[in-house]
Ligand SMILES: Cc1ncc(C[n+]2csc(CCOP(=O)(O)OP(=O)(O)O)c2C)c(N)n1
């Protein structure tokens with residue numbers, strides 16, 4: 209079967225393998241949080257994996273990404289080591305941020321991952337700042353900002369869109385629209401004709417796709433990343449998706465209609481692309497092996513994180529903003 213935009217069955221298969229890793233990572237992390245084996249917040253990306261996989265597959269190592277509170281999948285998709293990430297969310301030494309950032313601050317500058325971010329929409333302003341720096345420094349890279357539908361209702365998001373268009377910066381905005389902002393249906397607190405119209409109001413071309421369909425994400429991302437890379441200015445991708453779990457691991461999500469949640473399985477982006485891979489010559493045994501490999505790799509990461517020591521006390525004030533530190537001592 210011929211695919212557009214330089215896509216191939218092999219490339220789609222590699223994206224599928226990344227999705228399996230994301231799913232296994234967040235299923236384990238969510239369980240560990242519910243069992244109080246780790247502290248802090250864990251916002252599972254379960255059900256949304258096709259978006260990170262399809263977009264990041266179009267990026268080069270030097271391209272920056274910024275993320276939001278539901279950020280594990282973006283980091284894995286950009287190539288972060290799941291074992292170092294698991295150590296991080298367990299708050300252990302050897303974590304990708306030395307065990308001091310936790311789930312909502314996972315970052316790896318060596319992979320151009322600018323970080324997850326617990327402040328809704330603020331990862332987007334950081335991304336626009338990075339895109340401005342790329343422009344000023346005359347660098348070859350582009351920037352992708354991932355954020356949720358809830359971010360569209362914060363002022364910094366609108367400033368970011370405005371600034372990006374005024375300077376025609378090399379940035380792709382990716383809105384992961386799962387229909388919810390925490391416990392609230394986003395539509396019930398959102399004025400106007402919709403998310404795409406918000407971007408278009410700033411003169412930014414915007415596409416809307418089914419974010420549970422890896423092929424749709426990959427095709428749209430290939431096109432939009434290409435446009436951003438060739439200096440056409442900012443672009444906006446609106447990807448609809450489903451948040452399978454509660455807002456975070458300790459939220460059972462009881463404010464949602466159980467029938468609605470049960471319906472999410474039919475949209476499973478992993479099952480959908482597995483079906484496509486089977487139809488396109490990949491053997492069931494290969495897919496089974498992929499799933500076992502991902503599960504094994506994450507089980508090893510959990511075992512490593514549970515056995516690892518906490519960061520040394522002597523490291524308490526390294527790599528953190530230390531204003532006032534001496535007065536705390
Ligand atoms: C500035 C700010 N306001 C409120 C919150 C509390 N909060 C955390 S996540 C969230 C909803 C975010 O929804 P969305 O952006 O759609 O992301 P999702 O959780 O659905 O992936 C809110 C209101 C916050 N973290 N930051």
Ligand SMILES: [Mg+2]
Nearest residue numbers: 356357386388
């Ligand atoms: Mg949302």
